[in-house]
Amino acid sequence: MSDPSFEARLQRLFSDHPHYPDAPLFAVEVEDRLSRGWALRRVLIGAAGVAGGLIAVVQLTGAGLIGRIGDAGQVARDAASALHTTAARIPGPIGGVGQLALPFGGEVLWLVAGLAVLAGAFLASRSIREI
Amino acid sequence: MALAAGPDVKAQLGALHDLELAALAAAGDRRAFGELARRHGSAVRALLRRMGAEPALADDLAQDAFLAAFESIGEFRGEGAFVGWVKRIAARLYLKRWRKRAELDPVEAEDIGDTADGEGDAARKIDLDGALASLSEVERLCVSLCYGAGLSHAEAAAALKAPLGTVKSHVKRGLDKLKRQLAASETAPAGAGRRAGV
Numbered sequence: 001m002s003d004p005s006f007e008a009r010l011q012r013l014f015s016d017h018p019h020y021p022d023a024p025l026f027a028v029e030v031e032d033r034l035s036r037g038w039a040l041r042r043v044l045i046g047a048a049g050v051a052g053g054l055i056a057v058v059q060l061t062g063a064g065l066i067g068r069i070g071d072a073g074q075v076a077r078d079a080a081s082a083l084h085t086t087a088a089r090i091p092g093p094i095g096g097v098g099q100l101a102l103p104f105g106g107e108v109l110w111l112v113a114g115l116a117v118l119a120g121a122f123l124a125s126r127s128i129r130e131i
Numbered sequence: 132m133a134l135a136a137g138p139d140v141k142a143q144l145g146a147l148h149d150l151e152l153a154a155l156a157a158a159g160d161r162r163a164f165g166e167l168a169r170r171h172g173s174a175v176r177a178l179l180r181r182m183g184a185e186p187a188l189a190d191d192l193a194q195d196a197f198l199a200a201f202e203s204i205g206e207f208r209g210e211g212a213f214v215g216w217v218k219r220i221a222a223r224l225y226l227k228r229w230r231k232r233a234e235l236d237p238v239e240a241e242d243i244g245d246t247a248d249g250e251g252d253a254a255r256k257i258d259l260d261g262a263l264a265s266l267s268e269v270e271r272l273c274v275s276l277c278y279g280a281g282l283s284h285a286e287a288a289a290a291l292k293a294p295l296g297t298v299k300s301h302v303k304r305g306l307d308k309l310k311r312q313l314a315a316s317e318t319a320p321a322g323a324g325r326r327a328g329v
Contacts, residue, residue: 006310007278013259014279017177026176026190027169030197034161037198 141166149213157204164204168197171214175221181263182225182275192228196221215281222280226290229272262312270305273298 020026144152144166155163175196179189200207200217207216263271276287288298 003306003310006306010259010274010278010306010309014178014181014275015174016259017174019173020176023169023173026172026193027165030168030172030194031161031165033194033198034164034201038161 150209153204153207153209153213156201157207161201164197164201167213171217172197174214175217178218178275178279179221179225181260181271181279182222183229183268183271184225188228192224193221196224199224211281218280219282222276222282223290226272226276230292258316259309259313262309262316265312266305266308270301270308273301274305274309277302 140162144163147155147163147166149167149170152163152167156167172193175193176189179192180186184192196217199220207213263275266274272291273287276282276290277284282290284299284302285295287302288295291298
């Protein structure tokens with residue numbers, strides 16, 4: 001048979017706890033452990049970033065991507081030249097198409113790539129924060 | 132909410148409510164969480180000791196509980212008291228450890244016999260801690276979970292991985308013993324007994 005008044009009294013007794021004299025020290029230890037945890041986390045994230053960057057550089061170099069980009073640029077220039085020549089031979093208004101240039105150059109491509117990297121870094125930082 | 136840097140920060144933190152400190156901690160302010168640990172550390176440590184943990188273990192687990200609370204502070208909605216939330220985390224941490232030990236040493240863990248009858252103890256003034264010491268280990272755990280950590284019988288049964296009926300009977304036996312012990316302590320002459328250390 002339950003005794004609500006005794007149960008309520010017991011809850012009060014449990015909530016009436018001693019205050020330990022080393023309570024401030026306890027709090028300092030908790031804060032220290034939190035700080036150590038955050039420092040470790042930062043080191044791990046930094047190390048993972050450096051490792052990832054190195055792996056990316058090695059992969060890019062190993063795959064000869066930079067050379068391929070140069071080749072692709074040459075192919076694009078040849079194609080543009082051929083298009084220009086062909087368009088110049090066609091009479092009428094369409095003949096002027098060869099005069100048109102693309103609205104962006106290599107700088108814009110680099111800018112877009114940089115923005116993509118920034119967006120990736122932003123997303124990564126948000127994901128890490130969520131974790 | 133931004134806190135000024137410098138020596139005033141402790142005073143500022145000390146003036147804030149638990150919910151405000153929890154909100155600051157959720158934004159990553161470790162000093163705010165330190166203030167919560169300073170305020171409620173004793174309550175969590177005392178609960179663990181009352182559950183049966185040795186003082187050193189109780190302190191370690193209390194720290195672990197606060198760290199776990201910081202990690203999941205976003206889950207604290209402020210619907211109950213912050214200290215109650217941390218107490219439940221701490222109680223579950225202790226139970227986890229207790230169950231591991233129970234697997235290694237089932238005889239001791241399943242000991243549900245009386246550790247003290249208490250009937251002949253009327254000459255001593257006994258407070259809650261002394262009264263809890265007279266309970267068996269399992270009774271002490273069940274009573275502490277339900278009345279100290281604020282778990283329902285069903286939650287305590289789930290945490291203990293024990294049948295609900297078993298937990299209820301442990302709680303009932305524990306309550307009966309505590310009632311006798313506390314009644315005896317009230318009739319004992321003042322200053323005649325010892326106060327059990329927590």
